[in-house]
Amino acid sequence: MAELTERKQLILAIIIERFIATGEPVGSKAICAEMGNAVSSATIRNDMADLVDLGLLAQPHTSAGRIPSQAGYRYYVDNLMANYELGIEEQERIKIWIQTFSGEPDKLLEKAGSILAELTNCVAVSSSPADSEAFIKRIELVPLSNHTAMIVLLATSGILKSAVVRSDPEINVDIAEVFYNICQTYFNGRSVSDISVPFIQTLVASLGDKVFIMSPFLCAIADLCEAVKTTELHLKGQNNILNHSELSEDAFRLMDFLHRGTPLENMLDSHKKSLNVAIGTENAYRELKNSTTIFSKYSVGDRDSGSIGIIGPTRLDYAHLIPTIKYLAGVIGTLLTETLDEE
Amino acid sequence: MAELTERKQLILAIIIERFIATGEPVGSKAICAEMGNAVSSATIRNDMADLVDLGLLAQPHTSAGRIPSQAGYRYYVDNLMANYELGIEEQERIKIWIQTFSGEPDKLLEKAGSILAELTNCVAVSSSPADSEAFIKRIELVPLSNHTAMIVLLATSGILKSAVVRSDPEINVDIAEVFYNICQTYFNGRSVSDISVPFIQTLVASLGDKVFIMSPFLCAIADLCEAVKTTELHLKGQNNILNHSELSEDAFRLMDFLHRGTPLENMLDSHKKSLNVAIGTENAYRELKNSTTIFSKYSVGDRDSGSIGIIGPTRLDYAHLIPTIKYLAGVIGTLLTETLDEE
DNA sequence: GTTTAGCACTCTGTTTGTGTGAGTGCTAAC
DNA sequence: GTTAGCACTCACACAAACAGAGTGCTAAAC
Numbered sequence: 074m075a076e077l078t079e080r081k082q083l084i085l086a087i088i089i090e091r092f093i094a095t096g097e098p099v100g101s102k103a104i105c106a107e108m109g110n111a112v113s114s115a116t117i118r119n120d121m122a123d124l125v126d127l128g129l130l131a132q133p134h135t136s137a138g139r140i141p142s143q144a145g146y147r148y149y150v151d152n153l154m155a156n157y158e159l160g161i162e163e164q165e166r167i168k169i170w171i172q173t174f175s176g177e178p179d180k181l182l183e184k185a186g187s188i189l190a191e192l193t194n195c196v197a198v199s200s201s202p203a204d205s206e207a208f209i210k211r212i213e214l215v216p217l218s219n220h221t222a223m224i225v226l227l228a229t230s231g232i233l234k235s236a237v238v239r240s241d242p243e244i245n246v247d248i249a250e251v252f253y254n255i256c257q258t259y260f261n262g263r264s265v266s267d268i269s270v271p272f273i274q275t276l277v278a279s280l281g282d283k284v285f286i287m288s289p290f291l292c293a294i295a296d297l298c299e300a301v302k303t304t305e306l307h308l309k310g311q312n313n314i315l316n317h318s319e320l321s322e323d324a325f326r327l328m329d330f331l332h333r334g335t336p337l338e339n340m341l342d343s344h345k346k347s348l349n350v351a352i353g354t355e356n357a358y359r360e361l362k363n364s365t366t367i368f369s370k371y372s373v374g375d376r377d378s379g380s381i382g383i384i385g386p387t388r389l390d391y392a393h394l395i396p397t398i399k400y401l402a403g404v405i406g407t408l409l410t411e412t413l414d415e416e
Numbered sequence: 417m418a419e420l421t422e423r424k425q426l427i428l429a430i431i432i433e434r435f436i437a438t439g440e441p442v443g444s445k446a447i448c449a450e451m452g453n454a455v456s457s458a459t460i461r462n463d464m465a466d467l468v469d470l471g472l473l474a475q476p477h478t479s480a481g482r483i484p485s486q487a488g489y490r491y492y493v494d495n496l497m498a499n500y501e502l503g504i505e506e507q508e509r510i511k512i513w514i515q516t517f518s519g520e521p522d523k524l525l526e527k528a529g530s531i532l533a534e535l536t537n538c539v540a541v542s543s544s545p546a547d548s549e550a551f552i553k554r555i556e557l558v559p560l561s562n563h564t565a566m567i568v569l570l571a572t573s574g575i576l577k578s579a580v581v582r583s584d585p586e587i588n589v590d591i592a593e594v595f596y597n598i599c600q601t602y603f604n605g606r607s608v609s610d611i612s613v614p615f616i617q618t619l620v621a622s623l624g625d626k627v628f629i630m631s632p633f634l635c636a637i638a639d640l641c642e643a644v645k646t647t648e649l650h651l652k653g654q655n656n657i658l659n660h661s662e663l664s665e666d667a668f669r670l671m672d673f674l675h676r677g678t679p680l681e682n683m684l685d686s687h688k689k690s691l692n693v694a695i696g697t698e699n700a701y702r703e704l705k706n707s708t709t710i711f712s713k714y715s716v717g718d719r720d721s722g723s724i725g726i727i728g729p730t731r732l733d734y735a736h737l738i739p740t741i742k743y744l745a746g747v748i749g750t751l752l753t754e755t756l757d758e759e
Numbered sequence: 760g761t762t763t764a765g766c767a768c769t770c771t772g773t774t775t776g777t778g779t780g781a782g783t784g785c786t787a788a789c
Numbered sequence: 790g791t792t793a794g795c796a797c798t799c800a801c802a803c804a805a806a807c808a809g810a811g812t813g814c815t816a817a818a819c
Contacts, residue, residue, distance in 0.1 A: 113793080132783085239519050311655075465813080
């Protein structure tokens with residue numbers, strides 16, 4: 074991208090910020106006024122024409138003001154945008170929320186999504202910690218009734234999963250003991266990526282006649298390991314799609330996209346950078362071609378465990394939202410690292 | 417409601433069913449054809465005029481066909497509607513889904529909501545079992561790390577809740593023993609409605625210096641008891657709101673209403689009948705004045721524990737949806753009763 | 760009394776035409 | 790490089806004209 078003169082940068086910034094604030098195309102006169110009439114509107118028009126040629130601005134029609142193009146937003150985010158601090162409201166909200174953290178990672182991320190949706194008026198997406206190379210730290214069996222029990226699996230990277238199991242034979246002390254022996258020998262300390270079909274087969278072979286009573290428990294453990302590896306998404310503030318008039322045309326397709334789940338997971342998985350801002354067609358999915366996605370990863374210990382971020386229109390208050398999301402991801406990482414990755 | 421002649425009933429049914437199928441106002445000629453020209457369109461027009469006078473039909477404008485009024489739908493649901501069996505697709509889907517039931521009530525209800533949303537193309541709402549008069553069956557403590565543990569609470573009415581707790585003092589065998597003693601003495605077998613602030617105060621007073629280490633656990637138990645009493649809602653298929661053009665005008669307000677949560681809870685709580693169909697303004701909230709809600713309660717043992725149902729436009733395929741929802745509620749009740757209310 | 764044919768009438772949705780205003784692009788002068 | 794001036798373009802709002810669907814009513818037939 075060729076260097077822009079300082080004035081052109083200023084004009085671009087004014088147009089983008091005004092457009093973000095009002096949603097209306099910005100005309101040369103308005104810019105002129107905002108610049109204190111330092112130059113005339115005709116001069117600004119010349120510069121604007123150049124910015125259009127560079128692809129940084131667009132015109133809805135010949136006789137309208139200018140609006141930022143996707144490339145314009147990109148230039149703004151990369152070069153022009155001021156780096157704001159978090160607002161007081163954001164900070165307060167996040168602080169209060171942190172205090173309610175009990176220690177359950179999935180709940181934390183779900184709540185974080187709610188907060189973010191409220192703060193941003195966008196659809197917020199958060200993923201619970203997942204790590205395909207996590208290690209099993211412990212597995213517990215909690216008898217609930219004669220034939221049902223809960224299995225709780227704690228893994229590295231701040232991951233905690235549980236499931237209820239039904240067993241035909243009555244669940245008694247003997248079964249519990251066999252269960253704990255198996256866990257001790259085969260599961261504890263092992264990477265969840267090891268718990269494959271062949272692994273379970275070898276295990277089953279070595280169990281002899283205990284296979285029959287153990288199989289629902291083994292299945293449950295395998296499922297939980299799968300859950301440890303699998304990103305689980307929380308969608309919040311879907312109603313906010315309707316808040317943004319520029320999305321109303323796509324609203325249906327967008328909603329549908331969000332509810333399909335898998336593409337969204339793929340998208341989050343594909344992000345390389347810790348903070349990812351994708352504007353319009355920079356997004357991998359064409360359903361998002363009029364949307365911006367801002368996602369940040371959070372880390373538990375030294376591993377990236379999940380993401381949190383938003384999906385909104387391209388017309389977004391980038392300068393405020395980006396720091397908010399960054400901060401939130403940092404807080405999540407810190408909390409999870411402190412709580413569950415200790416000892 | 418005065419008795420209608422058989423022909424008027426037939427005309428009303430034809431109009432409603434055609435309108436449900438097509439969404440277009442139905443004219444006299446179309447009805448005439450559907451009746452095999454047994455009578456002329458003029459005759460039908462006369463009858464239609466009478467039905468309008470009775471408030472069962474409405475005209476969007478003078479020169480359009482007729483559409484059902486809310487009273488018309490009500491008459492149809494109460495008197496005319498055929499009682500369909502479940503379709504094969506519905507049955508299959510529900511059967512497959514049942515097989516995935518692990519024993520976790522909250523998950524079951526969440527999944528049931530998803531299924532219902534898919535089957536009906538409406539917003540599905542399901543509430544996890546809750547019962548303000550449930551009894552505590554057992555409480556378990558599952559140590560996770562040195563300073564965190566999970567508490568699992570099993571109650572009657574098929575209710576299972578869990579939470580993670582952080583404790584400053586290290587969680588060791590001594591603490592676990594104290595915990596279980598307290599549970600044995602004060603909580604097991606007690607009704608959750610007893611676990612009030614004064615009750616906790618008495619308990620705290622009797623604990624002496626153990627109060628300090630026990631307090632996070634006691635708080636957690638109190639929270640869990642609260643959760644047992646509290647209806648937790650699962651919303652599914654919110655994107656379906658946009659499927660129905662007649663709701664698109666209210667889409668925003670409706671979405672907002674759904675996300676507010678509390679009014680929805682109140683609505684479900686206020687239902688007296690086991691199956692509740694509220695058409696348009698029969699709904700307690702004005703946000704739903706153009707919507708129909710169909711909800712069925714499910715019972716665990718002999719107590720109503722929660723509800724499942726849909727929110728959609730008034731133009732709904734009542735004849736198929738009502739049996740589906742009824743059936744689903746029945747299945748949920750049976751599953752939960754068998755699994756968790758045993759022994 | 761009920762049913763029917765016939766016809767004028769009403770209302771919606773679409774198309775076409777006109778005017779207005781905001782904002783531009785270009786040219787010539789500074 | 791900057792500015793004033795002016796013709797030009799386009800979206801939007803409003804009005805008029807038109808076609809089509811379906812009704813309501815009347816008078817005759819059953």
